[in-house]
Amino acid sequence: MIGARFGVVQALVAAGLLAAAGPLSAQDPVPAGAQLPDTVEVDSTALRIQQRLQLLGRAPGSDSARAEAYADSLRTLSAPANGFRGRPTQPGVGSEAPTDIYARLRGLEGYTATEYAGTTAAYDADDGQLVLQGDSLVQAAVTFAQGELRARSIRYIEATGDLDAEGTPIFVPLDGDEINAQGLTWNTTADRGSARQAETQYTQGGNWYITSDFPELTSSRAFGHDAWFTTCDHEVPHYHFRAGQLKIVRGSILVARPVKLYFGDVPVAWLPFIATGLNSGRQSGILTPRFSVNDIVRTSGGYQRRVSNLGFYWAMSDYSDASIALDWFDNNYTALAGTARYNWARKFMRGSLSYRQYWRATGGVERTLNTSHQWQMSERTNLNVQGAYASSSSFVTQNSFDPVEVTRSIDSQGGLQHRFDWGNLSLSGNRRQFLSDDRVEQTFPSVNLSLSTITLFPAPQNRAGILNNITLSGGGTFRRSSTTRADFDTQPDRANTDGSLRAGLTLGRVSVSSGLQYRENALTGFSLGDGGPLLKTDSIDARGDLPGEIATRGAQVFDDPDMRAMLLEGYVDRADIADARLSWNASLNYQQNLIGSTTFTPSISWDSEFLRADTLSYAQDFVAGPTRVSFGASLRSDLYGFFPGFGKWEGIRHKVSPAFTYSYSPKVEPTALQEAVFGSSVVFPRNTLSMTLNQTFEGRVRSRTPEEAEAGDSTGLSLAGGAGPQRTEDGFLIPEQAETELLLGLQTSALAYDFVADSTGRFVDGFTTASLSNTIRSDYIRGLTVSMRHDLFDESAGTGGGPVSKNFSPYLESMNFSYAFSNTSTIFRWLGFGNSAASSGPDERSAEEFEAELRAPASQESIVPDDPGDVGDTGARGRQADVGAWDLTLGYSLIRSRPTATREGNASQNLSVSMRLTPTEDWQMAWRTSYDLENGGFNDHIISLTRDLHRWEANFDFLQTASGNWTFRFEVRLLDQQDLKFDYSQNSIDGIDRSRSVGAR
Structure with missing residues (x-):
């Protein structure tokens, strides 16, 4: 055995450690004595390397000493000319620096380099094994095509291509996260291995920390057993899963079975399997099912089970997706839900469609739909559609657990707008389906055309003549609306058609305008019922509930004797009746500017109308009414009052904006037919005066002194956060513009008085305004809105059936109050209860924003599907907030009749409260309710508690609707994988119609 010792910096590099991939490979050695191509440079480093590869490719003989006949490849490649075998003391000493050799080795075409490094290396030529050793500071390392392996000790077996690593090995694949193990084996030929007690991390789609024994590992897959995995990055994780078997497909999916969920060391849930995606983008796959039961411990006969979200998600493209899911509710219904979404930004198109079909357990099919589409066709054309539909209102109220859904209408609207060079055209429509009485109100089409203002003979104001800058304007509208009811026997369907044309001309202070209006009212299937024939009156119903002069059922009959006979004799029990009015008007106005903003505008106008009514035999065709001439004038002004300031306000300004309008029309002489059709009221003269009044209280914020403005703040900027003090060219300081705030605004509707009606001798009879409305708002106390409407007069019949008497007696008919505030509100900062460090910007949310947030826990309990939102729209329900932060929205509504x-x-009186509170860093609470003050009971509730469990979020929700349905749900959800959740719910659905049980306690 030949041993060699190397430094850490100088790796052991040998020609035999280059995995051949080209024609000059160890498997196909060049025979001895073969000539190399002429293109190879004779004395180049590449030539010498290729020669050593050829020699090493030969089969070894019986005596290993024969290898000494060949020059030592390593010595030849790295030894300097002076024969020193160690590392050169300086770069460049010797034939070539080692770094140049490594670079040339790695750059050889057709070969993949394998590098070995260690403090000690031992190679056994008989067994073909190389052992690399490291120490406590430096690990042995092998870098090859599949990655890098580091360990205290690494053994390479040439015959099998195995790398055995011991001593806390670390394997870093070429594409993926590193694996830490107690022992690891990797086969470089088969590109697979195994690991004992391995720890790894997968970062696709979320950070999963996994500990497991992996009997099989590849670059793309991993199979493990006795696995332990979590997304918590703490040293002692807050939670983890344990699974008997585990499979990971890199960049695709993680599957484990069976699975136990632990919070700390406490098992809290068991699942037969878990399948979660590891890819960073959207991917088609099976949806996560939801299971719920009515009671875990059965305590009532209403035990029910529910399985929902059984379906498939399809990521059709980067711009669209779709899903389909099944929902089974025991003893209630089976539903199939489908959703499709798209977002094509290049074409400025986005939208969604959600459809649900319910099969009742008792029989019957119901359908609900929600859709939304936005398309900016061009710079001038926009299309917007939002639609919702339910086939049965009672089904929604009986089965919905969303308190907001059962108290609102199901609304749809859409519109197309286009801007021409000469004007704007819009086509729109809307539909409202009321859950309370199955009433449907629909408006379609609604067309509005507005012509661009045309200026004739334009000229600058200082050189304009009397005929210069004449402006022309005009436009038109058309609308058709209808009201249908499910209970057709008690109230008929109604349809209204309206249209108008307008035109105007302005020449300096003189303006001329004209208009044409058309209105048609129709009742379909009007029934006499038990109330007798219809009553013909001389006045039009102000509410517009019935067409023309048909107001109520009474003792009189239709003017048409044929219709009257058929109704009385029972030949028909229903009638389709309609009336139509066509009116025109023209006016001439002149505006004279007086002092300040005061203007005086005298005017003269002409108007007339045509009437057609099915209930009048002499008005089956249009009958022209008398033409009336009216003379009038209007006066508008602004009056100011100034008061000393207080607090941060330097002064208070009270602004009063009154407006008076006077109109006089002399008596006309109608024909007998005109008086019969339009009534005697057309004969009387008109002499009216109307007044409107708006008031505001504004506070001017104290300005800084010149010294303060000069000093600014420490950063050289003004306290307002803008640039420093402004100066003129001469260096004089420009005073800052005063900042004002609207403290209180009061808007009052018009009040009209008719001097002709005052001819009775009673002053109160002259008032023609039946009700007065007031609106209060404040920009300083943000979130405050108050509106009131008063019925001004008590009209009651005299004793013994005498004439109606009119008495001034204001009566509050309706009132709406809402106020949203929080711990950062100004008033609470004044009292010391709020956050004094909060910014002074807008700190209150609107009631609509609050309600939208509270609807989040109830959205999946609704019957009509919600708007799915944008493609890829995800997020947790909780929100970050400071500890101790809170906000509150109060609402009050009153509707009553005299x-x-x-x-x-x-x-009807209702009080609504919405509150959100963050008592601790990990807890959040939200509450919404409405209380019926007349019935003395709560209508609905939404109570939501959210607990932050680091990587998890737990929600405790209680919901009760106005129809009596209630549900309690506990849900714990993994924030890294929103679809991975555990639910428990208990509800009260039992098939009883609670649509009338408003105010259940």
């Missing part, structure tokens, strides 16, 4: 002598008043 009681009368013949009708009792009714009211």
Whole structure:
């Protein structure tokens, strides 16, 4: 046996350690005496290396001493000219530096280099074994085509191509993560090996730390037993899986069976198998099933089981995917859900489609759908579609566990917008399906055309004449809406058609405008029922519930005697009735600017209308009404009041913006037909005055003194975070512009008074405004919104059936209040309860944002599928927040009607609360509920507790809907693999119709 000792820097390199891949290989040696090609340089290093390869390729003779007849390849390659066999003391001493030799060896075409390094190397020529030894500081190493192997001791067996490593070997494959083991064997010929007590890490799709015995290892696959794996990177992991058998396909999948989940050292779950992806992108595969039971310990007869998400996910391309899944709910339904999504950014297209079909356990089929599409066809054209549909509203309310879903409508809308050079055109539609009464309101089509403003004879203002800068504008609209009800016997279906054209011309302060409007109302299948024939009245129903002059059922009948006879004699029990109105108007206005922002605008206008009604025999065709001339004027102004400031405000400004509009129309002389069709009200003159009032309170933030502005902050920037103080060209300091904040804003609707109606002698009879609305808002107290509507007058019939009396008696009809605030809100920072270090920017979220977050735990419990979102959209439910952070949203709504002598008043009051709290670093809590103040009970609840378990997230959810359904669910989910979760749920579905049980306690 020939032994040799080398330094760490100088590796043992021999010609026999080059794995041949070309024609000059050890398996096909060049015979002795063969001539080399003439193209090879005689004295080159490559020539000498090839000569040694030829010699080593010969079969050894019986006496190994014959090898001495050949020059020592290593000595020939590395020894300097002076005969010194060690490493040269300086680079370049001798024939060639070793680094140059290694570089030339690696650069040989047709060969793959294998490098050996160690503190000691021993080669047995008889057995063909090479043993490399390392020490406590430097490991022995072998670098070959499949990777690098490092260990305290490495044995290479030339006959089999095996590398046996002992002493904490480390194998680093060419493509993959390193493997640490207690013992490792690798066959360089078959490119496979085995390892004992090996530890490795797979980083594709997540960081998996794996400990296992691997009887078989390849560059692409690994088979193990008694495996232990986790994604927790702590030295003592918070959790881990244990499996009897393990298979890993690099870049594809990890499969283990059977599997136990441990939190710490405590087993918490058992699974027959786990299959999780290891690829970094999306990949087709089987979905993770969900199993749930109504009770783990059965305590009631309502024991139910549920298996859902049994299906397949298909990654069709980088821009689209689809999935299909089965959902089985014991004694309730079986459902099949399909989802498809696409996101084609190059074509500016994105969208999704979700469809579910339910087979009831009692028989029958229900369908629900949700779709969303956005397409920017060009710079001028956009298409947006969002749709939702449910075949049965009662099925949704009976089976949904989403408290938000059962109290909202199912909405769909879509639109196409295109911008031309001469204007904008939009085509849109919407549909609302109400779960409370199966009412469907639909508007389609809705067309809006707006022409671009045209300027005639343009000229600069300082040189413009009387005919310069004339502007023309115009446009039109068309809309058709309908209302259908499932209960057709009590209320008919209704359809409305509206259209309008408008045009305007402006010349300086003079403006001329005109318009044409058309409206048609129709009732389908109107029934007399038990209320008797229809009542003909002289006034149009202000609510628009019935067409034309048909308002209520009563003692009078249709004006058409044939229709009346058929209804009374029972020949027909339903009638399709409609009416249509066509009106036009034109006006001339002149605006005169007065002091400041005050403007005075006198005007004159003309208007008339045409009416057609099926209920009037003399109005089967359009009847023209009288033309009315109106004279009017409007006055608008802004009034200011200034008050001393306080706190951070230097001053308070109160702005009042009143607007007065006056209109007078003289009496007209209608014909007998016009008075019969339009009523006697068209004869009376009109003399009205209306007023609107808006108020704001603004605070001006205290400005800094010139010294403070000059000093700025320590960084040379202003306190506002912008550039330093501004100066003029002469060096004078420019004062900073004052910052203002809207402290309070109050907007009031118009109040109108008719002096003609005041002719009765009672001042209150002149008010034509039935209700008054007020809206309160504040930019400083962000999240605050208050709106109120008051019914101003009490109209009741006089005693003994006398005339109706009108008394001023404000009555609150509706009120809506919402306020969102948090620990960073300004008011709490003032009181010292908030975070004083929080930024002064917007710190409150809208109620819609809060509700969207709280719907996350309930989304999978809904019946109508949610929008699947973008391709590849994933994420945990929890969010990062500071310890002690909280936010709260309060909402209050009131709707009630005034009681009368013949009708009792009714009211609906609801209080809603949404709260989120982070009590500790690992816990988060969210709560949403609504309370019915009239019934004295809660309508719905969403309570969610989230626990951060490092790589896991645990959720405890309780949900109760307004229809009475409730569910409790516990879910623990692996954040690295969102689909890997464990669920338990308990619910109350028992087939009972709870659609009326609002306010269940």
